Amino acid sequence: MNRVHKWTLLCFLFAAFFVLGSMAGMDFILQKRENRLLQESGSEETEPPVAVWREPQADEAGRPDVSSEEKARQLTVEQMEEVINYRDSATDEVLHDPVSGQISMEEAIACGEQWLVEMGFLEEEHTGSKNAGSGQAGITAGENNGQILCRRASLGIKKERRNSQVPMEPYYSFWTVRFSGGTVNAVLSVNAVTGSVWDAEITLYNDMTRKFSWETLDLFTKLAGVQAEFENYVDINKTNTGATLAVKDSYLRAQVEYYDIVVAVGNGEDWNAGSDEEDQSMARDDIRVTEYYGGREMHRRRIIEYHLILPVAFSSSS
Amino acid sequence: MRLFHKIFLCFVIIFSIAFQAAGILLINFAYENAVEQEKKYALQQFQYNKYILQSILYSEPEILQEEESGIEIRDDFTVPVALYDTDRRCIYTNMAVQPDIPYFDDSVDGRLIFWIVRRDEGCFIYVQDYVRQGESAVYLVTESDISSVVETHRGMAAYFQRIYLIILCIGFPLIFLLTSFFTGPIKRVGGAARRIAEGRYSERIRVGTKDEIGELAVDFNQMAEKIEEKISELSEAARAKEDFTANFAHELKTPLTSVIGYADMLYQKALPREQVKEAAGYILHEGMRLEALSLKLMDLFVMDKQDFILEETPVAELFGNLMPGIEPLCRKQGVRLKREIAAGTIAADFDLFKTMILNLVDNAVKAECEDIRITGERTEGKYRICIQDNGKGIPPAELGRITEAFYMVDKSRSRKQHGAGLGMALVAKIAELHKAELQIKSDGRTGTRVCITFCLPEGGRDEQSA
Numbered sequence: 001m002n003r004v005h006k007w008t009l010l011c012f013l014f015a016a017f018f019v020l021g022s023m024a025g026m027d028f029i030l031q032k033r034e035n036r037l038l039q040e041s042g043s044e045e046t047e048p049p050v051a052v053w054r055e056p057q058a059d060e061a062g063r064p065d066v067s068s069e070e071k072a073r074q075l076t077v078e079q080m081e082e083v084i085n086y087r088d089s090a091t092d093e094v095l096h097d098p099v100s101g102q103i104s105m106e107e108a109i110a111c112g113e114q115w116l117v118e119m120g121f122l123e124e125e126h127t128g129s130k131n132a133g134s135g136q137a138g139i140t141a142g143e144n145n146g147q148i149l150c151r152r153a154s155l156g157i158k159k160e161r162r163n164s165q166v167p168m169e170p171y172y173s174f175w176t177v178r179f180s181g182g183t184v185n186a187v188l189s190v191n192a193v194t195g196s197v198w199d200a201e202i203t204l205y206n207d208m209t210r211k212f213s214w215e216t217l218d219l220f221t222k223l224a225g226v227q228a229e230f231e232n233y234v235d236i237n238k239t240n241t242g243a244t245l246a247v248k249d250s251y252l253r254a255q256v257e258y259y260d261i262v263v264a265v266g267n268g269e270d271w272n273a274g275s276d277e278e279d280q281s282m283a284r285d286d287i288r289v290t291e292y293y294g295g296r297e298m299h300r301r302r303i304i305e306y307h308l309i310l311p312v313a314f315s316s317s318s
Numbered sequence: 319m320r321l322f323h324k325i326f327l328c329f330v331i332i333f334s335i336a337f338q339a340a341g342i343l344l345i346n347f348a349y350e351n352a353v354e355q356e357k358k359y360a361l362q363q364f365q366y367n368k369y370i371l372q373s374i375l376y377s378e379p380e381i382l383q384e385e386e387s388g389i390e391i392r393d394d395f396t397v398p399v400a401l402y403d404t405d406r407r408c409i410y411t412n413m414a415v416q417p418d419i420p421y422f423d424d425s426v427d428g429r430l431i432f433w434i435v436r437r438d439e440g441c442f443i444y445v446q447d448y449v450r451q452g453e454s455a456v457y458l459v460t461e462s463d464i465s466s467v468v469e470t471h472r473g474m475a476a477y478f479q480r481i482y483l484i485i486l487c488i489g490f491p492l493i494f495l496l497t498s499f500f501t502g503p504i505k506r507v508g509g510a511a512r513r514i515a516e517g518r519y520s521e522r523i524r525v526g527t528k529d530e531i532g533e534l535a536v537d538f539n540q541m542a543e544k545i546e547e548k549i550s551e552l553s554e555a556a557r558a559k560e561d562f563t564a565n566f567a568h569e570l571k572t573p574l575t576s577v578i579g580y581a582d583m584l585y586q587k588a589l590p591r592e593q594v595k596e597a598a599g600y601i602l603h604e605g606m607r608l609e610a611l612s613l614k615l616m617d618l619f620v621m622d623k624q625d626f627i628l629e630e631t632p633v634a635e636l637f638g639n640l641m642p643g644i645e646p647l648c649r650k651q652g653v654r655l656k657r658e659i660a661a662g663t664i665a666a667d668f669d670l671f672k673t674m675i676l677n678l679v680d681n682a683v684k685a686e687c688e689d690i691r692i693t694g695e696r697t698e699g700k701y702r703i704c705i706q707d708n709g710k711g712i713p714p715a716e717l718g719r720i721t722e723a724f725y726m727v728d729k730s731r732s733r734k735q736h737g738a739g740l741g742m743a744l745v746a747k748i749a750e751l752h753k754a755e756l757q758i759k760s761d762g763r764t765g766t767r768v769c770i771t772f773c774l775p776e777g778g779r780d781e782q783s784a
Contacts (some may be wrong), residue, residue, distance in 0.1 A: 004320060011323045015330040019486055022334040023479055026342055030475050033346050037353055038441055038468070041433035044361060048428075095365040097428065105372055105451075151379050152394065154369035176685060 049094050049157050051167040053101020053193060071193050073173055077228050077250045081101055082174055083191075084198075084310050086253070089160030098155055101170050102192040107148045108175035111195040112188045118215065121184055121202055122148055148181035155192055174198065178185045196225040199307040217245045221254040228252075244309075251310050258304040322501045323670055329493045337445035337485070341478045349471045351462065353434075360462035364445040367395050376449035382409070382454050395460075414470040415460050422457055430777035432482065432487025441464030461681060475736050503531040503546070519546040565724030565739065571613055573604035603772050614740040619725070621747050630666040630775050633701060634693045636664075640672055644679050648690060651683045659694040662701045665773040666752055676723050678705045678768050689767060701772045708765040717758055736746040739745065746769075 075083075098104055103111070157173040173192035179185065181187040189199035200220075217234070228317045229246050235244040242257030373382065374391060382393060382403070391401075406422055415437065418461055423431055423446075431446045446459040462736040473540060475602075506523055513521045514739075523535040578783035580597040583589065589597065637659050648655045682690045686711030694703045712720060712727055719725050724739040749756040749770050 007319050007323050011319075011326055015327060015490075017385060018331060019334055020484075022338045023482065026338045026479070027475065030345060030349075030471075034349065034471065036467070037350065038434050038436045040353075041431075043423070043429040043431050044357070046361060046365070095362060095369065097365075105369075105376065109376065150373060151377075152370055152373045153376075154373075174757050237469050 048096045048099045051052050053170045084093045087158045091158045093156045095156045097133040105153045108190045112177040148179045153177045194225050195237045202304045204302045232285045255307045326497045352467045355465040360443040364460045372451045375454045398461040400459040441468045576604045626667045633662050656688045656691045664698045670748045682707035704769040706767040711762045712760040713762040
């Protein structure tokens, strides 16, 4: 082997050694960093994603506003539009503790129960908060006696990823309160500042005849704290299962819709493939089938949803 | 170690370091981000489960006052949790393994305690805080499994190393080829240099690129060309010197042989007066030839060594001073001399100019001509002096060599006429000293025309343009 070939062989050996050495070095460095990373401990301050509530300003004469407390709990229609528009565009939800000016969990639950009572879904004596701490609520919740119990309440704010570091106004946060009882279940979105319900999903196991009506939509809008008059305009959909109420001089709309969920058992044939009159009648807009094993209906429940919404055109233009 | 090996190793080392460093930075960045995301997710999970616990404590506040062995709690939690009472006693857990709590912090300052634990079964982030709901207070600990992140990281590192090896497997031959490609032209330059060193001066490199190596090849070729030219010049000079020495020896030997022969004859024998006279005549003739030879050689050597001062002189004046030397020579040989000199000034040394013109006229006379015509004319910043005869002329094939020392077209005739073959060499040398161009034209039958073209000095040009 001549000298040049010896050098070539040595070069290849050195290159191979360097390659393997660099791989081992990379593994070693990554292992070291992993060990450091996976031994991390400490405390993390959870910055609330919302700012504290600003107190109402005194009037022009400098006198304190006597109704400031009431005004503090009210939002203008424009503010409500902003909030709804933002919620529609946001993607993530961040849970957080209440800040100054936001209602507590107890208050949110109480507001939710009050709303259910005022909307006629619940008798006042059947609210869980009346029995909270009595040792009876947890027991009665599972019984079919009209008692209702708060299963879960959490305070969160919808956030856009790109604005995740910017603190929002406190009225952008909502308590999500879930109630369950023998005859009714409810999921309510309670505004963390006003305590009013902006969205609701009610599941009825009894009283299935309840449908939407002018009065409930009107009442829902008032209880949501909309500080404006209503236009004399209700848009009812073709199947009479939903309606929309317009707020005067605003893009804001209140919407209600209902539908039934049917659970049935039977011989396994497809529901819509049936030819008898009963099957055809079940394939309507107001019935949503979740499970079907034949033609015999086992269980039916009615879902009623209330929402404050903005038209799509307004949302996209904003 | 050769350049090829150095470049190859540099490629491998730089590539490996760059690839691995980039890999470490990328993987580590991704890993840290993933762990950070998992940490945020764990904190959110803690917050969510804290609300679940608070909801339970709100609706069932008496749940914490149950039996000593632990409490029954509805399992709504989204992650494994552990509850500790204010005495730091675990009252409820659905975790597979209870964690070691670093410390309990019962301050309500919005800070959550977290720590990461790696065990055989996986890697977990634990978050702990003090939770109050009404009269109830517990420490809540949540467990978030981040084993998938660790596994992903390890998988990423292993995948990166596989890619690294694959790229190297492909890259090694490529690096090898590239290195050969880059060093190949350098090798070719080295080979060409060695062949030139061996004496093959016509060796050249084919230039294929315009990069630095291409420029090197061009420079090398230029250098080789110059060397070849110089070698050629040196060889020519050496050959000329050899010829000169040989001619000189021959030119010395021929008259000396005659001189020695006649002298020996005079010395050895008592010769009649006529024969003595004839022998002495030969000796005198050859002696004169030797004298002429030595004088011209001396002129040639002197011209090489001496610096001459060229003075601007009107050509007519130069020829005016020359004619007394030329006219008797022509008259003696019965040659008609005609002179047409235009006005003009050239920079010349009179003695050298005279030697040059006399030699040319002498050559014309020796060529057995009948007429010699000397003309001087100005053309575009130049002054041309021509001497034309109608003698025997010079064969065209010989024209290129007649300025060589000791070169004679007709040696026997030339020697008879005391020629030594140095006249035209002297003329060429003097023309060169005057930076003049020498042109010799002849068809070998009807005479010869010799022209010397001088550059006009600045004043002479002005004069012409005026």
